[in-house]
Amino acid sequence: xxxxxxxxxxxxxxxxxxxxSMGEVYLIGAGPGAPDLLTLxxxxxxxxxxxxxxxxxxxxxxxxxxxxxxxxxxxGKSRNRHPVPQERINALLIAHAxxxxxxxxxxxxxxxxxxxxxxxxxxLMEAGVPFQVVPGITAAxxxxxxxxxxxxxxxxxxxxxxxxxxxxxxxLQLDYLPLVRPKQTVVVYMGLLGLEELCQxxxxxxxxxxxxxxxxxxxxTDQQRVLVGTITTLPAIAERERARxxxxxxxxxxxxxxxxxxxxxxxxxxxGFHALK
Ligand SMILES: C[S@@+](CC[C@H](N)C(=O)[O-])C[C@H]1O[C@@H](n2cnc3c(N)ncnc32)[C@H](O)[C@@H]1O
Numbered sequence: 001x002x003x004x005x006x007x008x009x010x011x012x013x014x015x016x017x018x019x020x021s022m023g024e025v026y027l028i029g030a031g032p033g034a035p036d037l038l039t040l041x042x043x044x045x046x047x048x049x050x051x052x053x054x055x056x057x058x059x060x061x062x063x064x065x066x067x068x069x070x071x072x073x074x075x076g077k078s079r080n081r082h083p084v085p086q087e088r089i090n091a092l093l094i095a096h097a098x099x100x101x102x103x104x105x106x107x108x109x110x111x112x113x114x115x116x117x118x119x120x121x122x123x124l125m126e127a128g129v130p131f132q133v134v135p136g137i138t139a140a141x142x143x144x145x146x147x148x149x150x151x152x153x154x155x156x157x158x159x160x161x162x163x164x165x166x167x168x169x170x171x172l173q174l175d176y177l178p179l180v181r182p183k184q185t186v187v188v189y190m191g192l193l194g195l196e197e198l199c200q201x202x203x204x205x206x207x208x209x210x211x212x213x214x215x216x217x218x219x220x221t222d223q224q225r226v227l228v229g230t231i232t233t234l235p236a237i238a239e240r241e242r243a244r245x246x247x248x249x250x251x252x253x254x255x256x257x258x259x260x261x262x263x264x265x266x267x268x269x270x271x272g273f274h275a276l277k
Contacts, residue, residue: 029136057108
């Protein structure tokens with residue numbers, strides 16, 4: 001039985017009665033892009049997978065770690081395709097496992113960070129499908145490291161908050177009050193389209209107009225770009241530079257550290273990075 005990577009992958013029929021014994025689902029964090037940022041466990045499980053269901057943010061380099069016989073099923077959102085509804089993804093995971101397969105559900109970053117991983121394992125539990133969760137390096141820690149912007153620092157930030165910056169019904173659904181605190185870093189996932197609204201909201205809530213802010217595009221990959229400004233200037237910089245998703249926004253005085261701490265240069269050869277001397 002094969003499942004083709006169509007717009008809306010079909011759920012394989014599992015039939016009834018006594019066919020294959022139950023397989024297992026591995027909900028794996030694929031990290032932020034570079035394949036060597038996967039955990040060893042993730043790489044090992046990928047190698048032995050029968051089928052891999054993957055999102056848009058999972059790079060080809062990471063997918064290449066799956067064995068040649070593994071079926072690859074795209075279940076993410078992309079510009080030319082309708083997203084596969086979450087219920088359908090859940091049904092696919094269960095159906096493949098019931099066929100006795102080793103199913104890898106591969107998600108960008110970490111499955112439990114804005115990744116709907118919780119919903120997926122809840123469904124598996126209800127269906128009695130065995131599973132494991134393998135954490136991945138989330139975009140915040142990957143981008144922070146590769147941009148040379150520590151998320152916490154003794155002199156700058158003793159706390160860090162992660163927020164989703166996507167708009168619903170045309171507006172950001174953010175509570176700005178807890179975001180505007182001294183010695184705190186704010187990390188915004190999915191914040192590109194709402195960047196201007198976000199920065200204005202933070203300023204209205206009392207954040208200094210000259211608070212440093214950085215936007216990291218395609219963090220950790222050869223194509224990484226880092227745009228630096230303040231909450232006043234970053235939206236215009238992002239527009240001028242035609243920033244494109246995936247991007248992560250880091251706001252706080254920690255951003256100033258990049259001047260001294262940046263070490264990564266994308267677009268290099270081989271591993272695609274080297275430390276600046
Ligand atoms: C649906 S969320 C998934 C987050 C993911 N589960 C994680 O832990 O990183 C997608 C958002 O993650 C961020 N993101 C993921 N990978 C990124 C990367 N390599 N560079 C910059 N941002 C990234 C972007 O904000 C993107 O819109």
